Amino acid sequence: MSIGHTLLGLLESGPRHGYDLKRSFDDQFGRDRPLHYGQVYSTMSRLLKNGLVVVDGVEAGGGPERKRYAITEAGVTDVGRWLAQPESPEPYLQSTLYTKVVIALLTGRSAADLLDAQRAEHLRMMRDLTARKREGDLADQLICDHALFHLEADLRWLELTAARLDRLATAIRR
């Protein structure tokens, strides 16, 4: 995830302090992995340096200075460009699972057992996500669905590979 672009996007609705930005980010995207304050301030420094945000005001209090940031025209353009650019699909061509299956076959271990154990692990994760989805709000549901569809795709691959183990064993020993 591009933290810089995300923070810029959150700033589009109006100027905010670093603390507010962090809280807004965590509420929307960071339930499992909240941002560190250090990440927020280092990112804002970079955006400031690149002219994508400006300091809109400074509040002096008992603690450190609280800067309020506002997005610039260049920042808005940058967010628009980021949103319009499709993400590269991740093809997972260097799959660890495939490597493990091949090594199991080459070393005479049970690749079928390996695939069964992996299936159980995937299903356990899917069950956890499904439970979280049932108790969560719409944001939780969509985040969990994204993960569930990917896990399901892995499982389909596990099934397909299990059905082709004999052919794979022959092919890799040639």
Add this chain to the structure above:
Amino acid sequence: MTPAGSLLIADELRKSYGPTPALDGVTFSIHPGEVVAVMGPSGSGKSTLLHCLAGIVSPDSGTITYQGRVLTDMPDAERSALRRGEFGFVFQFGQLVPELTCLENVALPLRLTGVRRKDAERAAREWLERLEVADVGAKRPGEVSGGQGQRVAVARSLAGSPRVIFADEPTGALDSFNGERVMELLTEAARSTSAAVVLVTHEARVAAYSDREVIMRDGKAREAEFTV
């Protein structure tokens, strides 16, 4: 999972269709309120296991015990009565009676066990509401969408207060959204009434609504090495 406290226990089931073994020594058990997914590729014996457990098909050998009663020793009439009174069924297709309204379909299991029409239809109406399809009660199955029809079928499977629900690919004909909603409603309703659910599916997203799964492969069952 140990059979202690189990509602339904199958021991060493074998069933062949011609030379092909569909079940090859399958052992299975399920507790009250538990949802167990039976998974595996096509032809692995999933549906045969479900049909044997439900007393629809007799195994060639092995025993099935439901609450201490040996299903495999029962005369057909007794087994049919047990199915009507204690078991509920949801299938992928063609399970609703096309000539009856959806309300009458849901009331049917109750009517078959002697419940008066008025009482049966009141209970059926409640189940239709719970399954979010109260508005289709007066329609016939041919007049409702696939998702609505499947919810009606789930309502019917639950209407007779079954102790075990057998669901064979219950979401197989539905899109992802409707399929998941049906699973949510089915498992919530089953858990709230302590009914056990035997769920045959090849879809991992559907199986994820279960408490544990049994994997079928070439007629043999393999339990995952974890439980929730």
